[in-house]
Amino acid sequence: MTVEAGTAIPSSSSHAEEPNYLTHETGLKSWLFTLDHKRIGLMYLVSVLLMFFLGGVMALLVRTELLFAGETLMEADTYNKIFTLHGAIMVFLFIIPAIPGAIGNFFLPIMLGAKDVAFPRLNLLSFYIYCAGTVLALVAIVVGSVDTGWTFYTPYSTRADSSVIWMTGAAFVLGFSSILTGVNFISTVHKMRAPGLHWKRLPLFIWGIYATSIVQVLATPVLAITLFLLIMEKTLSVGVFDPALGGDPVLFQHFFWFYSHPAVYIMILPGMAIVNELIATFSHRKIFGYMFVAMSSLGLGLVGFLVWAHHMFTSGMSEYATMVFSALTFLVAIPSGVKIFNWVATLYEGSISFLSPMLYGLSFLVLFTIGGVTGLFLATLATDIHLHDTYFVVAHFHYVMVGGTVFGFVGGLHYWWPKMTGKMYDEKLAKVSWFLVFVGFNVTFLSQFVMGSQGMPRRYYDYLDQFQPLHMASSGGAYILGLGFIIMSFMFVKSLRSGAKAPRNPWASAGYEWMTTTPPHPHNFEETPVMTRGPYDYHLCTEEELWDGFDEDFQPSKKAKA
Amino acid sequence: MTQPQGTVQLPPQLSTIAPEVDAMYYAIYWISVASFVVIVGAMLYFSYKYRRRPGHEAKPAGHATVLEITWTVAPIFLLAWLFHAGFVTYMHGVVAPDNARDVRVRGMQWNWEFEHEGGVIDELNVLKVPVGHPVRLIMSSSDVLHSVFIPAFRVKRDVVPGMYTTLWFEATHLTEERTCERDADCPEAHFCGRADANGVRTCALPLFCAEYCGAPQGIQDSAGRNTNHSTMLAEVRVVSQEAYDRFLEEGPPAPAHCDAAEDPAACWGEGLFSQNGCNACHSVDGSRAPGPTWQGLWGSTRQFADGSSGVADENYIRESILQPQAKIVTGYSGVNMPPYRFSDRQIDAIIAYMRTLSE
Structure with missing residues (x-):
């Protein structure tokens, strides 16, 4: 069974001379005009990490202002701009492009056994569109001094000046990047799979990215419609959203969430996609209920289109609409639950190693479970009325977006770092930073749950004395979280400078992407691989496939092997 | 009348709807705790029991269609119950009793104005309501979105320019007339209100603006009140029905x-x-x-x-x-x-x- 798969695996002795995508061409031009999905992925990675750093700095400024009641660092107006910056950067410039753009670009073709994505030039174009959108957004935010929150609710956003149009314009441009990447990935998955890689063998990472791509392609155009209507209103005074012109401000919320709720799934599905790979690899076991997990990604993508108005239960829309959207929202719990149950069941009878990527994977299970069950409070109408627009909501979506997506992303970054860079990293430092990030995150946001249920509204510059202790705890947690990320950055930089050479398959994974050399060959595989087993079929792997091809000193997985 | 106590998670229940909402909250809370313990407990137990060690090999995952269908279908019943119970309680909070007394609420950046029956307009940012009698707020905004949020009553509703929104509640406890210098002097979930003409401050329940409404550009918030979204804060004073009627008769005091x-x-x-x-x-x-x-x-x-x-x-x-x-x-x-x-x-x-x- 495994003979043909084995033929694609380069021998351990020869990989020093193998050409790799990092070194086969050099010079700035070879990067700027590259059509190699791996290089484009790396450029995405650098960009989104830069944005993550910026958004993180904003978060720490927000938490520092809130350390004490009253003015601590800045005026109310400045504070409003800072939290808007934090939200807009993190959502539009970091989370949405992070996993599909960086990790998806790099690994989707490799995991399909393909040479590249279906449309390599389109892929480079979507990266440059992302850059253009990023520049536009940053200019709009800084020059236009947007202080509306990342949701741009009318009529506040249309009153002062036209900066909201520039900002939505930036989101629109970024949306094109999303759409093009989505189209590219869908085509690649349909047309470029290696021989033997049928749908039931598709890695779950691919299934997740595939579902994400469908949502991106279908939901993003609505943002264009919203932008068009905003421009019509501003330039031609066509009353759409502004009540002074006979428009309806609640309509904007419908339009906004009709895109932005599916966008929540554009953010979380790739996080879940990565966790599949982490849990499978570090349990040495196929994800339990593979097809159910794959289909639950598509199910989440579908249900994600039907629940947008659950952001609007107090907005004054009709009680019938409120009822319907509450009922539909509960449906989200089912595919999410299916995933969680299957991941836990995968651990059963596995062979589990606790290396840093797996720590992020297991953390995801814990944090996403908290994010999920707190969603029940918000889907239930009676309790949502009390909790809406409080810190409870802030904590809930941070548990999903950070505890889910960011932990997935960072776990994936650890997991694929050796393959991408050809360097190992310091596992001890990685574990220390994981610990700080995990503890810091929970301290920051658990305290926000309690503040929210006690009635602390969100987007507040100042607060009543009763919330002082919990605000201090939350800010303290944020500093721990920040320290964790600083140590992690140091750890990765150290790895680039002096990391040990990474073996072909440092985690003893059966995944297809580990069959090629490290760093990968410019064309991913020297010859088209033929897939004779699934990416999780550990029982069908040879000793050589799993355990060979690296030096034992650098290989923590091997030490545990009998 | 002694004030009820709040819990770690929720403020005291000071309206008729609050116990109903809180019952829902705690039902979901315990469901959540149980789910969390089962899921994370199983995760930790399996992680320990099946940890990678010499002589231990993973077993291939098999098929378990019955199990899959069970954990797909079983939660639906629980979720349907949650939806139904939540909706019923929500409707109690939406449909005001016929005898509710109307108060018109006008939100504006960054103040609340309350107009009682007979056109009696109270001083800005003070909402007097009678105890033990339903009150309906009929709300409008003259500029941007706002939202009325009274945590102790468990009510919230956006205030939208160009339309009326309503909410109702029935306060169950009088607000204690207590002078204060800071929030800590006040009973739980209360805050220390603005100083009156003589510089005396008294405790009141907070009415927050829960929908972001901005801040004036570049103006420093030194006085601390009513200059931005976070200080668009009104004092809710629950008074006896006699005192409320007297207030309607006599109107508010001079500013x-x-x-x-x-x-x-x-x-x-x-x-x-x-x-x-x-x-x-x-x-x-x-x-x-x-x-x-x-x-x-x-x-x-x-x-x-x-x-x-x-x-x-x-x-x-x-x-x-x-x-x-x-x-x-x-x-x-x-x-x-x-x-x-x-x-x-x-x-x-x-x-x-x-x-x-x-x-």
């Missing part, structure tokens, strides 16, 4: 800023003149307007449309405010001034203001 004025009553009257829109029809400089000018009105002899005449004294003014159609000045027959409801003290203040226009 604090008038205490320092040369003629406090005239200062109050001038405020009422513009707050109630009298200035739309009455000028104070003699110019022509739909109604007679107030300049020189006080003490003058009025000629009425029915041929009689009279001196503009206290009784005439009072009658003209409360029953505008009783005596019509010649030349103003076609104007239908609506009756205005003011307390005696407010009418006195208006008269005091009017007198200053005849000096």
Whole structure:
């Protein structure tokens, strides 16, 4: 069974001379005009990490202002701009492009056994569109001094000046990047799979990215419609959203969430996609209920289109609409639950190693479970009325977006770092930073749950004395979280400078992407691989496939092997 | 009446709907705790039991369609119950009883105005409500989105420009009249309100603005109140029904800023003149307007449309405010001034203001 798969695996002795995508061409031009999905992925990675750093700095400024009641660092107006910056950067410039753009670009073709994505030039174009959108957004935010929150609710956003149009314009441009990447990935998955890689063998990472791509392609155009209507209103005074012109401000919320709720799934599905790979690899076991997990990604993508108005239960829309959207929202719990149950069941009878990527994977299970069950409070109408627009909501979506997506992303970054860079990293430092990030995150946001249920509204510059202790705890947690990320950055930089050479398959994974050399060959595989087993079929792997091809000193997985 | 205590997670229950909402909250809380313990417990147990070690190999994952369908279908029943129970409680909070007393709420950057039955407008950012009687808030906004949120009552509703939204509640406990210097002096979930004319602050329940409404650009928030979204904070005072009726009868007290004025009553009257829109029809400089000018009105002899005449004294003014159609000045027959409801003290203040226009 495994003979043909084995033929694609380069021998351990020869990989020093193998050409790799990092070194086969050099010079700035070879990067700027590259059509190699791996290089484009790396450029995405650098960009989104830069944005993550910026958004993180904003978060720490927000938490520092809130350390004490009253003015601590800045005026109310400045504070409003800072939290808007934090939200807009993190959502539009970091989370949405992070996993599909960086990790998806790099690994989707490799995991399909393909040479590249279906449309390599389109892929480079979507990266440059992302850059253009990023520049536009940053200019709009800084020059236009947007202080509306990342949701741009009318009529506040249309009153002062036209900066909201520039900002939505930036989101629109970024949306094109999303759409093009989505189209590219869908085509690649349909047309470029290696021989033997049928749908039931598709890695779950691919299934997740595939579902994400469908949502991106279908939901993003609505943002264009919203932008068009905003421009019509501003330039031609066509009353759409502004009540002074006979428009309806609640309509904007419908339009906004009709895109932005599916966008929540554009953010979380790739996080879940990565966790599949982490849990499978570090349990040495196929994800339990593979097809159910794959289909639950598509199910989440579908249900994600039907629940947008659950952001609007107090907005004054009709009680019938409120009822319907509450009922539909509960449906989200089912595919999410299916995933969680299957991941836990995968651990059963596995062979589990606790290396840093797996720590992020297991953390995801814990944090996403908290994010999920707190969603029940918000889907239930009676309790949502009390909790809406409080810190409870802030904590809930941070548990999903950070505890889910960011932990997935960072776990994936650890997991694929050796393959991408050809360097190992310091596992001890990685574990220390994981610990700080995990503890810091929970301290920051658990305290926000309690503040929210006690009635602390969100987007507040100042607060009543009763919330002082919990605000201090939350800010303290944020500093721990920040320290964790600083140590992690140091750890990765150290790895680039002096990391040990990474073996072909440092985690003893059966995944297809580990069959090629490290760093990968410019064309991913020297010859088209033929897939004779699934990416999780550990029982069908040879000793050589799993355990060979690296030096034992650098290989923590091997030490545990009998 | 002792105030109920809050819990670690929720503020005290001070409205009739609050216990119902909290029962839902705790039901979901315990469901969540149970789910979390089962999922994370299983995760930790499996992680330990099946940890990678010499001599231990993973077993391939098999198929378990029955298990998959079970954990797909079983939660649906629980979720359906949650939806139903949550919706029923929500509807209790949406449909106001027929005997609710209406209070009109106007949100504006960054203040709340409350108008009670009979057009009694209370001082800004103070909401008096009767205990043990349903109150319906009929809310509108003059600029951007706002949202009324009273945590102790478990109610919230956005205030949207261009439409009315409503919410209702029935307060169950009187607000203790307690003076304070800071929030810590007040009972749980209360805060220390703004200083009145004499610098005395009293405890009240917070009414927050929960929908982001911005801040003035570049103005420093040093005074701490009512200059941005986070300080758009009103004081809710639950009073006895008798005290509420008395308040409706007498109207609110003179605004604090008038205490320092040369003629406090005239200062109050001038405020009422513009707050109630009298200035739309009455000028104070003699110019022509739909109604007679107030300049020189006080003490003058009025000629009425029915041929009689009279001196503009206290009784005439009072009658003209409360029953505008009783005596019509010649030349103003076609104007239908609506009756205005003011307390005696407010009418006195208006008269005091009017007198200053005849000096």
